[in-house]
Amino acid sequence: MKLSRYIIFSMLLSLILHFLLLYLSADMVVDVSTLHGINRQTDISFEFPVTILPELPSESPKPVAETQPEVKVKPETVAAIDKAELHSTLQKESRQLANQRKIENIFLEENLLDIPKPSFKLQDRQQPEQSRLKPGSVEIPRTASAPRPEIIEIDYAKLALPRQTLPSRVITPKLEREASDLPLLPSLAQHGPLRMPEGPVVGLSLQAGQRPKFAAPDLEIEELKAPTRKMGGEFTPDTPVMPNFSPSLTPGRIAPKLAQLPFDGFVDIEMRIVKDRVGNAGCFQIDILPNANSDALGDIAKDTLFLIDHSTSISPAKLNHFKAATRESLARLNPKDRFNVVAFTTVGKSLFPNYQPVNRENLEAADKYIASLWRSGMTDVFGSIAPFVRNSNGDANRPLNIFVLTDGQSTVNIYEPPVFLRQINAVNPGNVSIFPFSAGSQANRQLLDFLGYLNRGSQCHVDNLEDLQDRLVDYISTHSSMIIMNLTYTAEGPVSRDIYPRSLPHLYRRESLRLYGRFANIEDELVLTLSGKDAELKSRNLVFRKKYSDCMIGGAELQREWAGQKILHLLAQRNYCVNEAQTKRLNNEINSLARRYGVYTPY
Incomplete structure (x- = not known):
């Protein structure tokens, strides 16, 4: 009897407690969106290495919020929600998700994610x-x-020119920003x-x-x-199943390395030597000449810029020859190229805002522009050349040839030649070749000679002003068809330290290149490798091998030519010296070579 009463009493008490819990749970409010956000954050962090997540809360303890009375929302209030605001919020979230996917795809394709x-x-x-x-x-x-990411930018144009010419600068054009x-x-x-x-x-x-x-x-x-043994005695690792922490890249997204193509059949190489009177050492000369087969190589698209000095330091006769030479040279440009003309005194003024195709209309406009030039103003050679070298043409795979007609004598913003050359070389993006042309006895030969030598070009100076026009026209004609660009060379063994010039210009269809070197033993073999790119940006190389004893004998002037090229290299190095001890060492070596081989040094 007592047991049945106890069971009945327990059942009633259990029912009362359950009703009480149901009553209390009906009054509780749970923020489901917060829980959903936490789950979403956890899922994203596992599935995507690039994520858009809310800011993390600070680690400081949160104050305990006071209990707020329950607010009951009426159905009429819910129906009054602004649909436009809700639509705007959804649009923002969709744009954010789209941006997230773009970043994910870019970094996955470039294999830049470090998991x-x-x-x-x-x-x-x-x-x-x-x-x-x-x-x-x-x-x-x-x-x-x-x-949160912030955009920081510096206006490059407002920097002082010495800061603009600092090396190791990466310049990015200004982009439109969206706050x-x-x-x-x-x-x-x-x-x-x-x-x-x-x-x-x-x-x-x-x-x-x-x-x-x-x-x-x-x-x-x-x-x-753990290594596992395979047939044939080789060890290969197991391939365990990897948890899917992040997406994996497929081998198809990795760009294959293209093999280099030869260009041996497109050039002829001639080598001559002269042995020293005592011992087995001597000097050699290598000529690289494009042959008739080079017509199979297409012309490399390039740009040409004429910079004409028409300041008052240029005599009327010299300016007339500058103008006549440039006007005739326009007709010798490659129709596949682009060009522009700049007249400068203290600043450069371009005919066109950018490089234009070589066609009849543009050539006529250039001819009229050049014919209208007259002497005026002072001269700032550096300030007129540097901006066009620095800005280049915006395409690293498109060479730019700059032909400068000037005497190199600045009357404002004057720099010593070593400082001038260092700063021009610092702003050269790498695809610019400079060809200074000058005439007469008033030209700054040291500046103009090394301006071409240090910037993948060459300098042309004539004593007689009447010869300037023929030289420029002939040079433009010779350099109209480029077949191999960014040409470099390497040589095996110690001989590589005594080959000059150190850098080669581009290879043109109607021009030959020449290298000078010195060997230690006539029984040795020269192994020379030339590399560059053709019109389709495909890598081309050439390997030349020949024993010095099998080469033709050159003239007695060959040794003097090698010494002259080495002296020119040492003089160029001296322009970059800021240490007196190093400058003195270079001067001693230059004077020793000049005395030994009978070479005159004009600087």
């Missing part, structure tokens, strides 16, 4: 139970975070304090026995791969 590798923790029995990982279990990785007040911005890391990512921590355990084994999940970790 942190898992780390391993060997559990210690002395470690507290709550801080230990079970063998094979994985701690969730910690993603990287960084402050964003969105709380989420595309980024490689979620917004928050600056911290590095950490991979998952995997718990390890050690089994006792004669051959201990580590218990770990199947991860693609080189250190944990």
Whole structure:
């Protein structure tokens, strides 16, 4: 009897407690969006290495919020929500997601993502139970975070010219910026304090026995791969199943390395030597001449710029010859190229805003522009040349030839030749070749000679002003058809230290190139490799091998020519010296070579 009463009393008490819990739970308010956001954040951090996540909360303790009375929302209020505002919010979120996908695709294609590798923790029995990982279990990785990205830019045009000419500068054209007040911005890391990512921590355990084994999940970790023997005695690693922490790249996205094509059949190479009177050493000369087969190589598209000095330091007769030579040279340009004309005094004034095709209309406009030039103003050679060298043509794969007609004598913004040359060479992006042309006894020969030598060009000076026009026209005609650009060479062995000039110009169809060198033993063999690119930007190379004893004998002037080329190289090096001891050493070497080989040094 007592037992039945106890059972009935317990059932009634249980019913009362259940009704009480249901009553209390009906009054509770749960923020489902917060929970959904947390789950979404966790999922994204595992599936995508590039994420757009909300800013992380600060680590300071949050104050306990006071209990707010429950606010009941009426159905009429819900129906009054602004649909336009909701639509705008959805659009912003969709744009953010699209930007996220773009960043993901770019970094995946370029293989720029550095996904942190898992780390391993060997559990210690002395470690507290709550801080230990079970063998094979994985701690969730910690993603990287960084402050909100900000755009910082410096106006390059407003910098002083000495700062513009500093080396190792990467210049990016100014882009249109779009300010964003969105709380989420595309980024490689979620917004928050600056911290590095950490991979998952995997718990390890050690089994006792004669051959201990580590218990770990199947991860693609080189250190944990056990070698397995294959037929033939080779060892290959296992291929365990890797957890899908991040997308993997396919081999098809990696650009294959293209093989170099030869251009041996397009050039003829002639080599001559002169042996010293005593010993087995001597000098050699190599000529590289394009042959008739070179017509199979297409013309490399390039740009040509004429810079004409028409300041008052140029005599009327010299200016007339500058104008006549340039006007006739326009007719010798390659129809596949582009060109422009700049007249300068203290600043350069371009005929066209950019490089234009070689056609009848543009050539007539250039002819009228050149014919209208007259002497005026002072001369700033550096300030007129440097901007066009620095700006180039905007295409690293399109050579730019600059022909400068001047006497090289500045009347304002005057620089010593070494300073001038260093700064011009510093702003040259690499695809600009400079060809100074001068005449008469008033030209700054030191400046103009090395302006061409140090910028993949050459200098042409004539004593007689009447010869200037023929020389410029002939030079333009010779350099109208380029077949190999960015030509370089390498030589095997110690002979490479005594070959001059150190750098080669581009190879033109109607021009030959010449190298001078010195060998130590006539029984040795020269191995010379030439490399460059053709009109289709395909790499071309040529390997030339020949024993010095099998070469033709050259003239007695060959040794003097080699010494002259080495002296020219040492003089160019002297322009870059700021150390007196180094300058003195170079001067001693130059004077020693000049005395030994009878070479006159004009500087």
